[in-house]
Amino acid sequence: MAMLLSGNQALARGMYEYGGEFASAYPGTPSTEILQVIAKFFKDDVYAEWAVNEKVALEVAVGASYGGARTLAAMKHVGLNVAADAFMTLSYTGVGAGLIIVSADDPSLHSSQNEQDNRYYGKMASVPVLEPSTSQEAKDFVKIGFEISEQFDTPVILRLTTRICHAKGLVEIGERKTVENKGFERNIEKYVMVPAYAAKRHKLVIERLEKLKEYAETSEINYIEWNDKKIGIITGAIAYQHAREAMPDASILKLGMGYPLPIKKIREFASKVDRLFVVEELEGFYEEIIAAEGIKVEGKKFFSNHMELNVDRVRKGFIEAGVLDSSVMPESVETESVLPRPPVLCSGCPHRGIMVALKKAGVYTNGDIGCYTLGALPPLNQIDSCLCMGASIGNAFGIERAGKTEKKAVALIGDSTFLHSGITALASVVYNGGTTTNIIVDNRITAMTGGQDNPSTSKTLMGDAVEPVNLAEICRAVGVKHVREVDPYDVDESYKVLKEELDREAVSVIITNRPCMLFPKKIKDEPYTVEADNCIACGACFNVGCPSISISEETNEKGRPKAVIDEYTCTGCTICAQVCPVDAIVKIES
Amino acid sequence: MKNGTTNVLIVGVGGQGVLLASEILTEVAKESGLDAKKSEVHGMSQRGGIVTSHIRFGEEVMSPLIPSREANVILAFELAEALRWVGDLHPDGNIIINEQKIIPTITTTGKFFYPEKVVDKIKTLVPGAIVVDAYQIAMDLGNSRLVNTILLGVLSLSLEIEEETWLKVIERMAPKGTGELNKKAFMAGREVK
Ligand code: SF4
Ligand code: SF4
Numbered sequence: 001m002a003m004l005l006s007g008n009q010a011l012a013r014g015m016y017e018y019g020g021e022f023a024s025a026y027p028g029t030p031s032t033e034i035l036q037v038i039a040k041f042f043k044d045d046v047y048a049e050w051a052v053n054e055k056v057a058l059e060v061a062v063g064a065s066y067g068g069a070r071t072l073a074a075m076k077h078v079g080l081n082v083a084a085d086a087f088m089t090l091s092y093t094g095v096g097a098g099l100i101i102v103s104a105d106d107p108s109l110h111s112s113q114n115e116q117d118n119r120y121y122g123k124m125a126s127v128p129v130l131e132p133s134t135s136q137e138a139k140d141f142v143k144i145g146f147e148i149s150e151q152f153d154t155p156v157i158l159r160l161t162t163r164i165c166h167a168k169g170l171v172e173i174g175e176r177k178t179v180e181n182k183g184f185e186r187n188i189e190k191y192v193m194v195p196a197y198a199a200k201r202h203k204l205v206i207e208r209l210e211k212l213k214e215y216a217e218t219s220e221i222n223y224i225e226w227n228d229k230k231i232g233i234i235t236g237a238i239a240y241q242h243a244r245e246a247m248p249d250a251s252i253l254k255l256g257m258g259y260p261l262p263i264k265k266i267r268e269f270a271s272k273v274d275r276l277f278v279v280e281e282l283e284g285f286y287e288e289i290i291a292a293e294g295i296k297v298e299g300k301k302f303f304s305n306h307m308e309l310n311v312d313r314v315r316k317g318f319i320e321a322g323v324l325d326s327s328v329m330p331e332s333v334e335t336e337s338v339l340p341r342p343p344v345l346c347s348g349c350p351h352r353g354i355m356v357a358l359k360k361a362g363v364y365t366n367g368d369i370g371c372y373t374l375g376a377l378p379p380l381n382q383i384d385s386c387l388c389m390g391a392s393i394g395n396a397f398g399i400e401r402a403g404k405t406e407k408k409a410v411a412l413i414g415d416s417t418f419l420h421s422g423i424t425a426l427a428s429v430v431y432n433g434g435t436t437t438n439i440i441v442d443n444r445i446t447a448m449t450g451g452q453d454n455p456s457t458s459k460t461l462m463g464d465a466v467e468p469v470n471l472a473e474i475c476r477a478v479g480v481k482h483v484r485e486v487d488p489y490d491v492d493e494s495y496k497v498l499k500e501e502l503d504r505e506a507v508s509v510i511i512t513n514r515p516c517m518l519f520p521k522k523i524k525d526e527p528y529t530v531e532a533d534n535c536i537a538c539g540a541c542f543n544v545g546c547p548s549i550s551i552s553e554e555t556n557e558k559g560r561p562k563a564v565i566d567e568y569t570c571t572g573c574t575i576c577a578q579v580c581p582v583d584a585i586v587k588i589e590s
Numbered sequence: 591m592k593n594g595t596t597n598v599l600i601v602g603v604g605g606q607g608v609l610l611a612s613e614i615l616t617e618v619a620k621e622s623g624l625d626a627k628k629s630e631v632h633g634m635s636q637r638g639g640i641v642t643s644h645i646r647f648g649e650e651v652m653s654p655l656i657p658s659r660e661a662n663v664i665l666a667f668e669l670a671e672a673l674r675w676v677g678d679l680h681p682d683g684n685i686i687i688n689e690q691k692i693i694p695t696i697t698t699t700g701k702f703f704y705p706e707k708v709v710d711k712i713k714t715l716v717p718g719a720i721v722v723d724a725y726q727i728a729m730d731l732g733n734s735r736l737v738n739t740i741l742l743g744v745l746s747l748s749l750e751i752e753e754e755t756w757l758k759v760i761e762r763m764a765p766k767g768t769g770e771l772n773k774k775a776f777m778a779g780r781e782v783k
Binding site: 110334374 | 660
């Protein structure tokens with residue numbers, strides 16, 4: 001039977017079918033759904049949990065693999081940076097039962113802070129990389145990944161990209177086949193990486209890579225589709241599909257294994273085609289390796305390493321290379337450029353009040369990774385830096401230390417992000433005598449990725465109730481003396497508390513106490529409306545950036561537009577009413 | 591329909607039900623015995639951003655993304671979005687436009703303006719464009735959330751897929767307890783001229 005599944009769903013299905021027993025992850029687009037699907041559909045067979053960050057996810061997964069369970073650790077590309085410390089040495093220890101690390105890369109940064117090609121991690125750690133091109137392969141490669149992992153005693157990177165994770169295609173469904181769980185087998189020289197043992201293991205890693213290269217030569221997942229031999233294309237991942245569609249007559253060497261490469265097979269393919277191209281997304285990873293072998297190849301000259309590929313871009317590259325006729329490209333039509341539609345904080349979002357307070361206080365806000373990053377966009381414009389998970393607290397402290405800035409620097413971080421990697425930074429600020437003001441916008445959920453639980457939400461991924469961590473106590477425990485709670489829907493109060501803490505010559509933490517208005521349940525109260533006669537069109541309410549507020553067709557005497565509220569989407573959070581200077585915004589009495 | 595592949599591009603704004611509509615269409619294609627792929631941009635879209643979903647079906651579908659100017663049908667859930675994407679239409683393709691306007695928050699900055707006379711502009715490019723007030727039809731049926739199945743009804747007239755297949759899939763995939771209502775909405779869409 002075939003089902004339409006996204007790559008993420010198919011991968012989860014693969015965990016079930018191929019005897020996976022354990023999965024851990026920190027949510028991150030585009031990888032998030034893998035664990036959610038496991039927890040929802042396969043929880044009786046595969047245990048799944050959210051970790052506080054990717055490093056922890058991998059460390060627990062490593063333990064589970066040492067302990068005998070076929071294991072998966074999933075993360076988005078930047079998550080592997082967080083887990084890299086564990087990952088690099090894991091390559092030396094090898095595994096117990098099969099261990100797959102999913103790296104979900106995001107070419108075109110649909111929802112990420114960078115474009116990053118994680119095939120390089122495979123090369124850096126001498127770890128094999130598998131790259132599926134379809135949902136079906138996303139499932140099949142779980143099986144192959146476990147087999148390679150166990151046969152060669154290595155972790156395996158399963159590298160997905162957004163167009164694999166979130167594109168749906170047909171997948172053949174099978175039954176679960178379990179494998180025997182042998183439990184933990186004590187082996188100090190293998191699992192304890194003190195220098196003497198690690199040096200020995202490094203030798204094994206080098207030998208393992210040679211064996212993996214041999215495997216790559218013979219594996220069926222690297223195969224040739226012979227066609228016209230004038231053009232040969234080496235490609236893999238989603239780029240394979242684009243290349244096939246753009247160049248239906250060319251011969252193709254399809255790489256299911258992105259590292260190490262089957263150099264003999266490539267050399268043979270190269271010798272039989274007149275002109276050899278590599279079509280790959282992001283960096284010229286295959287191309288570099290192939291060129292270094294002295295094989296004549298072209299690639300990044302025609303297919304940019306900026307943003308994801310598609311059929312058009314591949315066609316354009318081949319036109320530029322002079323091997324495709326430009327008539328295949330349809331003429332483009334001139335259309336009017338339409339206004340942008342940037343994402344905004346939701347109607348009634350609890351982050352809005354604190355943003356308004358920050359704006360009024362005139363500070364530099366060091367943001368973090370989460371919904372509140374959207375506060376950087378107009379009309380709020382209140383995030384001044386955003387680097388990576390957990391960076392806000394350190395960034396703010398650094399600005400303070402640099403000492404040149406008149407405005408105070410504030411850190412703004414969410415509950416999940418604070419638990420991910422904010423705690424250590426906060427301890428460091430206290431230790432080094434900082435006086436920054438740090439705001440934890442605690443909406444009791446990991447909201448940006450679609451509402452996942454975390455240790456502050458009192459529920460696990462499998463649905464069990466647990467005692468939530470106490471963020472205020474954590475802050476006190478690392479040495480913060482001034483920890484205050486505030487209701488972010490009360491703009492005046494938020495501003496007052498913020499001002500007091502900014503003036504204080506000591507490090508402090510302000511924790512907001514309203515839940516996300518979307519998750520777990522959508523919150524909706526009586527909506528508000530603008531009394532048009534009273535509205536003076538000052539625009540104060542526009543500045544809060546609520547999607548329920550827009551410009552009215554009515555204007556004041558100077559022709560400036562008045563405000564209007566969409567009562568279907570307004571949640572009645574009252575923030576716009578609080579900023580209106582003439583009380584023109586009122587609750588709709590039902 | 592290059593390579594025998596039919597390409598449908600569905601565009602709209604977060605919260606309009608674009609994703610469920612594209613999910614239904616992809617399942618319908620699968621139920622008709624075809625290879626099918628679907629790809630959409632996730633992430634920020636639920637916060638008022640643009641949503642686009644590429645659905646491709648036929649004997650064998652390769653890329654999950656529709657190449658530019660190869661969309662056989664564009665189904666636009668929102669007026670300005672119809673204008674934004676009309677350039678992706680195949681020269682022989684058609685566009686179905688829901689007349690609903692969703693004015694983005696960015697207009698309140700006074701630097702951006704919602705486009706005017708959108709239908710006229712599109713009709714100069716695509717004279718046969720189909721314009722529907724699905725929101726009004728949905729309200730007449732008693733629920734604003736029926737917009738997506740009504741639009742699928744309109745779309746179904748331009749695709750060679752059995753009515754029963756559509757109804758079967760809608761029944762199965764509509765949110766709990768709304769199967770009948772959604773089928774009614776779909777049929778209302780099929781009656782739009
Ligand atoms: S009360 Fe005002 S700010 Fe709050 S959701 Fe309604 S329109 Fe938006
Ligand atoms: S803040 Fe009040 S007066 Fe000013 S535009 Fe908004 S509704 Fe009108």
